[in-house]
Amino acid sequence: QYRENTYEDVAKFLQNFPGLDKSCIGEILGEGDEMSLEILTNFVEYMDFGESPFDMALRLFLSKFRLPGEAQKIDRIMEAFAKHFCAQNEGVFPHEDVAYMLSFSLIMLNTDLHNPNIKNKMTEVQFIKNNTGVGDWPDLPKEFLASMYNKIKENEIKMNDGKGALAGAQKHGLLTRRSKRKNWKPAYFVLREKNLYIFKDEDEASHTSPEELEDDQSSQKKKEKKIMKVSLEGGVQLTTLGNVKGPKGKVVCELAVSSGSEQKSDADSQVLIAAEEEEVKAWAEAIAKVTDNPFEELLSHKMDNKRKKSK
Structure with missing residues (x-):
């Protein structure tokens, strides 16, 4: 019953x-x-x-x-x-x-x-x-x-979930990223502490240990796997780009690392991503929490303005 x-x-x-x-x-x-x-x-x-x-x-x-x-x-x-x-x-x-x-x-x-x-x-x-x-x-x-x-x-309190690099990640998920050849391809993004890691796919992320990501001596392994690291330590800017054409129905954003960052990044200082509007907002909120950077509100404001102009 x-x-x-x-x-x-x-x-x-x-x-x-x-x-x-x-x-x-x-x-x-x-x-x-x-x-x-x-x-x-x-x-x-x-x-x-x-x-x-x-x-x-x-x-x-x-x-x-x-x-x-x-x-x-x-x-x-x-x-x-x-x-x-x-x-x-x-x-x-x-x-x-x-x-x-x-x-x-x-x-x-x-x-x-x-x-x-x-x-x-x-x-x-x-x-x-x-x-x-x-x-x-x-x-x-x-x-x-x-x-x-x-x-x-x-005895450390274990609060991690997921496997490999996904364990303890503040956020992870599949986004679309523009390559150096300006082609849009899927990539798996993992936000851990104040670093953003870009993997080929979720399987690669789950089979890369947190120790590999944190150990500078394993940088060669990261290169072999083509894992890219973007340090958010010095601050970041996330802005929508209306003049850049991305995949249909997706918002294109630029994730630019502050030039004042003392941390070296494996990836370029500029990363272009594309995703549904709500997903972009979710990533903006997650990054804001780990960097103490109030740009999430600015992003929402810009998106709201964009929505008004499109009406």
């Missing part, structure tokens, strides 16, 4: 059905509409954190999805996590706000300790100091904070 799915059913499906995009799950959980909030509540309450060490509960929680990039969405998700953990583990924290703040602190510590690009690692003393005297609640025991620090140091 047919039964209409409940929010609990949806939450169980998101956690248990294999092959779902973890980034999409995170986006669903982070939305602020009534339906998404109900799904988030059921998603969290479906998990058993009872008598679990705080770091283990956090690891389990973050293994089920990928945190979205928007601050408000992360806030909703982590607030729900802290509330549920405290409900199942009374007495561990003086208030759920303390659990909420520590969860953020551990995620930041995890990035600090295990990101090879960060040279000056946070010390145990610094971590304890950062989590002492916060808010109006009693301080957590220093022994407890030291234990949390060392657990993260010894």
Whole structure:
């Protein structure tokens, strides 16, 4: 007999059905509409954190999805996590706000300790100091904070999804790129931290390890695979080009790396891409998040102007 799915059913499906995009799950959980909030509540309450060490509960929680990039969405998700953990583990924290703040602190510590690009690692003393005297609640025991620090140091919280270069990527997908011969060809783009990698296809991306991308000594392997790297470290500009003809029905954009960048790129400083308008906006938003560059709003403004002119 047919039964209409409940929010609990949806939450169980998101956690248990294999092959779902973890980034999409995170986006669903982070939305602020009534339906998404109900799904988030059921998603969290479906998990058993009872008598679990705080770091283990956090690891389990973050293994089920990928945190979205928007601050408000992360806030909703982590607030729900802290509330549920405290409900199942009374007495561990003086208030759920303390659990909420520590969860953020551990995620930041995890990035600090295990990101090879960060040279000056946070010390145990610094971590304890950062989590002492916060808010109006009693301080957590220093022994407890030291234990949390060392657990993260010894065992990284794995929040990656995908395979190879796709693991931990902020965004990846197939776009159309103009070659040096001015021909439009499909290429697979992967945004990782502050670098944009261009592969021949998704298979090549999934079979290239993150270590290969980060290790300068493997540059020869990247050349053999014809992988191109565009560093976004010095800032980028993404602008629509109305005077360049691209594939039918697609918006042509120029991704130009700032000349002030100290990072060398394997690709030219100018990359022309073409995609559906909504896809271009999505890429603009993703790049803006990793570069702290507010050009996404400018791009949307230009697209809106273009739309008005075409009417």
